Amino acid sequence: MGVFDCLCRPGGLCGKRKHLIFHPKNAKQGEIVNEKQKYEKIILRISLYAGMAFVVVELLMSLWSNSQAILMDAVFDAAELIVIGLSLFLTPLFYQPVSEKKPYGYSQFESVFIIVKGFMLISVTLGLITSNIQILLQGGRHVDHGQISAFEFVLAFLSLLVLLLMRHFHKKTASPTVEAEIYGWKVDFLCSIGIALAFFAQIFLADTPAKKIAPYFDQIVAIVIALFMLPQPVKMIADAFRSIFLFAPKEGVIQKVKEISHGILEDFQYTGTFYDVVITGRRMWISIYFKPKSDVISMTLLREMYDEMDTALGQEFDDYALELVPELEKENNQKETF
Incomplete structure (x- = not known):
């Protein structure tokens, strides 16, 4: 404890007056930080390697099936991979201790990073929506609904395994970056289930009046999924701005x-x-x-x-x-x- 120029809230309530602040040091703090950083890197590596495998498989399947829904999922996952790679590189900075020159450490930098990630995901999503609307206006495309349904059911199962593994390690660490990744895998799991069920149901509509929408069904599903994903980056950006402006x-x-x-x-x-x-x-x-x-x-x-x-x-x-x-x-x- 001691008297010093306040470093706890630059520009905040305290202004430039002096404080008598009681803030004892914890001898085990360094060990705890190292352990959290270790598990955060494990979670990000799991997300990175699993994401790379998913992107490759989804791109190949989108070319094989000519499905816009699968292509949209692949492009969205590829954008996520870029962010995960940067996260792994920047994670050690987020655990750097505070100092007089950096009263908040690199915490604010993490918020900026999340904002960049959010805007990038929004741009990708809006681009995919625009592309699918253009295909709808051109008359749509015929795809094998049963094939896509089976593929998405397999992806959903694999996404669930990755999600459970990440949640297991998440018990030992917590950060906005990790929480964003886990939320992303939840969305992937739900999207795969939704696509699989939608295309599976379309199989039974082949001999009904609803078969007229068959050429447009793939694009409609892709647009619905994109709209479902859009709130995720918007929420991330809103929370990050609250952090930057110290609300x-x-x-x-x-x-x-x-x-x-x-x-x-x-x-x-x-x-x-x-x-x-x-x-x-x-x-x-x-x-x-x-x-x-x-x-x-x-x-x-x-x-x-x-x-x-x-x-x-x-x-x-x-x-x-x-x-x-x-x-x-x-x-x-x-x-x-x-």
Whole structure:
């Protein structure tokens, strides 16, 4: 603990006043970071190698079957591969410790990276929608519905295996990049199931009046899948912008922090006055401003309170930094932090 120019929130609530911040170092923090980085790389490699195999198989099948639905899936997966490759290269940066020159480390850079990924996926999706609309206007194409249905059922099964494997390692680490990859595989699984069922159902419509839509069915399915995928990158971009502009997280997150810390503060005869919570990339920064009920602050009790609060928050959140900031009052009742 010490008095220093505030590095916790540049340009934030504290401005350039000085703080008395209690933020003890954890001796095991380096080991935990290394373990998280290790498992994050494992998850990204699984996603990369599985994605490469899927893209090759889907491209070959799209050429063989002349299916736009399968081609759309292949192009979308190929765009994802570029991002995964960059993620593997940049992952060590995201685990670099904070410093005076980089108060947030490289957390903000991760948010920028996710925004770039989101806009790239949106561009690919809109391009595929436009291409399929053009084919529809040209009279559509005939494809083997049974063949495509069987192929997509196999892809769905393989996607589920990859997803389960990634979720197994995800229990030992958490980051926006990993969560985006897992969400992407969920979408792939659901899309493959949807395509398989749609083409399977079309087989039974061959001898009905609905057979007239057969030449257009492949493009219709491709457009529906693209529209289904579109909200994914839009949500990623929105969350990343919240991080870049240091907006507070969702109300539920702040309320949870208050619920956990309020009781502990009361137990140690302190009153919480302000909760400064922001999320940058994968890390959440929690600064709890409190006021003592007496004129004396015991460093021993403050350490006990910090440890108890840190343990309680750790059961709810994964990657965060906790700071306790005493708030004092001047004689003229103007509040000031040291």
